Amino acid sequence: MKRLVVLGAGESGVGTALLGKQKGYHVFVSDKQKIKPKYKEVLIHNEIEWEEEKHSKAVIMTADVVMKSPGIPDTVPIVKELNHKGIPVISEIEFAAQFTDAIIVGITGSNGKTTTASLTHHILKQGGLNVGLAGNIGQSFAAQVAEGKNDFYVLELSSFQLDGIVNFRPHIAILTNITEDHLDRYEYKFENYINSKFRIVMNQTEADYFVYDADDPVIENWMQHNAVQSQKMPFSITKKVAQGASINNDKITLTIKNKTIEMPTKSLELQGNHNLKNAMAASTVAKLLSIRKATIRESLTNFQSVEHRLETVLKIQNVTYINDSKATNVNATFYALDSMSSPTVWIVGGVDKGNNYEELLPLVNEKVKAIVCLGLDNEKIINTFGNVVPIMTQTESMKDAVQIAYRLADKGDTVLLSPACASFDLFENYEDRGRQFKDAVRNL
Known part of the structure; x- marks a missing residue:
């Protein structure tokens, strides 16, 4: 045995x-x-x-x-x-994959993978497929394989899960983007982390598909120097693509197997350029798996946002409280700050993963009126933004952070929890951090 x-x-x-x-x-x-x-x-x-x-x-x-x-x-x-x-x-993914004949859609990237995985699963389910959602999300892939009831799986895959694969081969692989993240686990070498993400395509053949962000310079650079065996399905909001997804006159244009479909972008439930890309990636998968156009359109308009990702909690005295606890790196927080349209009190901090906060400086300068640091070591945040933001305070509990933010916010402002860091110094995980934020807001 x-x-x-x-x-x-x-x-x-x-x-x-x-x-x-x-x-x-x-x-x-x-x-x-x-x-x-x-x-x-x-x-x-x-x-x-x-x-x-x-x-x-x-x-x-x-x-x-x-x-x-x-x-x-x-x-x-x-x-x-x-x-x-x-x-x-x-990894679990490698172990479980050998025991299923189901068609696997594997999704990785520094940001957007949870939303893209959830949205892809939503469309495929609405299209009538027997589909499981697993990986970094929900019930484990292995447990679902043991139950044996799915013909398709959508797997959200972290770089750590991909580090532990040998033969794992998704029929469709999605790479949403690559930005510096988890460098503490990769000897602080960005190229190690990039190579880890691209393991998702390493066993693919020309019978498989690779869906990726053609606007991402890191992805494009890697692909210029490395061969990918699978059929390439890029998506882009800045350029036209022969196969894949692009934007024309405020419409998503999908071209797959010489067939083209169009969908208006304004009907999307999730707004913002990053969500537009998530929708393009998910729609590409759906079309590759022969889901009807009407189903794809409908699914994109009725999909509800993922918990802890730019989730509006409450409006109190005309101040909006937003939970973006899932923003565990700088790039995710960049999206969050970029989507703010009112003066913002920003709750930030946690376990630093080798973050470079400087790319946030223009956005912080433009949008943030006060910073509430929530973490055991805030030195890097204070050094980066101390001269940019007039008010800066430090706390070590979510309750205190929310109460301070409440006092700092005026009518029409937004209080944004978008930590740009891991949560393990004060919380069990990002979900725990997000739930504590929501509880603290509801108790104001």
Whole structure:
């Protein structure tokens, strides 16, 4: 019996354990932290061996294959030792993909991947397909494969998940954009992170498709120097493309397999150029999978925004409170600030991932009247914006940050939580941060 060791008992770890057991592996789950009660119950109920708050090296080293949760860096001692011993360390995506014949749409990028994945899933579902949404979002891919009820999967993929693939091959790959992010996990080398994102196409053949942002200089530069085997489907809001999606006279023009369809941009539920691109990417996938034009149009007009992404919470005394907790890097916050149309009190900060805040200076200068720092180390933010914004304060709790922002905001202003950082110094994750913001606003 083959031995599968799962490192990390979160959503992806427990899903992998369930699938592994179903496929006849002897499974052992090991987590350096305490395992959440809901996951512990699943492991106990399914009679899967587990341990918490430690890694038993002697047991782990007997593995035939190890699935590592995406949150565990390659630099931790146990992973280094596994690599040294030549034991394969893979991601949940790699493990689960071998057990399904479903058609896979894989979506990665520094920003926009959650919205694009959710929107793509929405259109395909409205089109009547049996489609699952997984990866970095929702129920784990492995658990859904174990249930075996989907003919299609839309997977939101982080660079960490792609680092752990060997044979994984999505039929359609989407790359939304690449900007500096997670550099702390890539030796602070941007090129390492870029190469990681492009792993999404590494096993594709000419029978597959690659949908990408042709306006992104980082993507274009990489593609000039590297071969991609799959059929290219670029999308662009600045230039015409022979195959793919572009904008003509306020309409999205989709040209696929020599057929063209048009859709007015003003009817889109999600506004802003970045959402226009997300819509173009999702529509391209839908057309490649033969979804009817009317269904695509309708889906784009009735899709609701993703939670924690430019989500309007409340208006209090004519001040609008916006939750953009999912903005965990500078580029995402750039989109948020760019879409502000009133004077803004900006709540920013958290765990810095090697951020360069200087590209935000023009927007901050134009739109931000006050900054509320929310994090344990705000030095870089203060150094960058201290001379640009007249008011700057520091807090270490969401409640305090929201109350200070409330006092600083005047009628007609916006209070924007768009941290540009990871959340792990004060919160469990970006969802926890977003929910705490919403609770604090509702309690004003």
